[in-house]
Amino acid sequence: xDIIVRENYEEMSEYAAGVIGRxxxxxxxxxxxxxTGSTPIxxxxxxxxxxxxxxxxxKVVAFNLDEYIGVGINLDVPYxxxxxxxxxxxxxxxxxxxxxxxxxxxxxxxxxxxTGFCSWYEEEIKRxxxxxxxxxxIGGDGHxxxxxxxxxxxxxxxxxxxxxxxxxxxxxxxxxxxxVERDKMPHFAITMGIGTILDSKNxxxxxxxxxxxxxxxxxxxxxxxxxxxxxxxxxxxxxxxxALDKAAASKLQNLQHYIHxxxxxxEYGMG
Ligand code: GLP
Numbered sequence: 001x002d003i004i005v006r007e008n009y010e011e012m013s014e015y016a017a018g019v020i021g022r023x024x025x026x027x028x029x030x031x032x033x034x035x036t037g038s039t040p041i042x043x044x045x046x047x048x049x050x051x052x053x054x055x056x057x058x059k060v061v062a063f064n065l066d067e068y069i070g071v072g073i074n075l076d077v078p079y080x081x082x083x084x085x086x087x088x089x090x091x092x093x094x095x096x097x098x099x100x101x102x103x104x105x106x107x108x109x110x111x112x113x114x115t116g117f118c119s120w121y122e123e124e125i126k127r128x129x130x131x132x133x134x135x136x137x138i139g140g141d142g143h144x145x146x147x148x149x150x151x152x153x154x155x156x157x158x159x160x161x162x163x164x165x166x167x168x169x170x171x172x173x174x175x176x177x178x179x180v181e182r183d184k185m186p187h188f189a190i191t192m193g194i195g196t197i198l199d200s201k202n203x204x205x206x207x208x209x210x211x212x213x214x215x216x217x218x219x220x221x222x223x224x225x226x227x228x229x230x231x232x233x234x235x236x237x238x239x240x241x242x243a244l245d246k247a248a249a250s251k252l253q254n255l256q257h258y259i260h261x262x263x264x265x266x267e268y269g270m271g
Pocket of ligand 1 (some may be wrong): 036039065066135138173
């Protein structure tokens with residue numbers, strides 16, 4: 001696991017965008033797994049800038065991690081009343097880069113058949129050749145996507161009930177601002193499973209802020225447990241990079257060791 005610590009959110013975002021940008025440049029036909037939340041916004045802004053400077057997304061296939069059930073893309077509805085992840089992705093990234101509409105996949109929160117949709121989504125990922133690079137954030141309760149405490153670490157794309165902590169965190173970050181009443185916020189979501197995420201060939205996890213410090217330490221250094229579903233990162237066999245700002249890294253017991261490894265890799269040109 002490469003653990004990269006940067007001074008602040010901006011530098012962490014710069015690093016993460018650099019990883020994704022290089023990936024797309026080296027493999028234009030790549031399959032990217034993308035994430036929502038406030039953390040990736042800085043990374044997406046930089047990717048948009050890179051696109052304006054020539055980075056081509058026209059051959060990229062994208063799969064998003066998750067979507068609330070009961071909301072979905074409908075561009076006729078103003079953003080303030082549509083808190084779908086589909087709209088978030090459209091506003092924060094897709095409408096600013098040249099990824100083809102037909103190459104974008106986001107779980108359909110408005111589907112009449114969520115279970116059937118989940119199987120179809122898994123098949124679509126396989127048909128695309130699997131995810132080359134999956135970007136993930138980390139929820140306050142340690143989730144990836146919406147894989148809440150107690151979800152199997154082998155889970156596939158499925159319907160999940162949101163935990164009380166996720167409901168509260170995501171209400172504060174997104175729904176409250178939009179004036180949505182607390183009990184009107186969706187309580188269920190479709191999410192790629194932990195098993196689906198672990199099938200990706202590379203994973204890039206990002207986290208920022210002191211509020212994430214405890215959960216980041218549990219994820220990276222705590223026991224592997226379905227109570228912190230992102231702790232499955234410790235079982236992952238592919239290439240994994242964790243980009244953190246100093247605040248999010250502040251509770252890592254072996255922080256000095258990770259910083260030392262990064263320096264050594266730079267020194268020996270292994271970065
Ligand atoms: C949501 C998403 C996760 C994301 C998490 C953290 O719950 N389903 O994919 O990692 O929010 O969000 P933030 O980056 O706003 O802390």
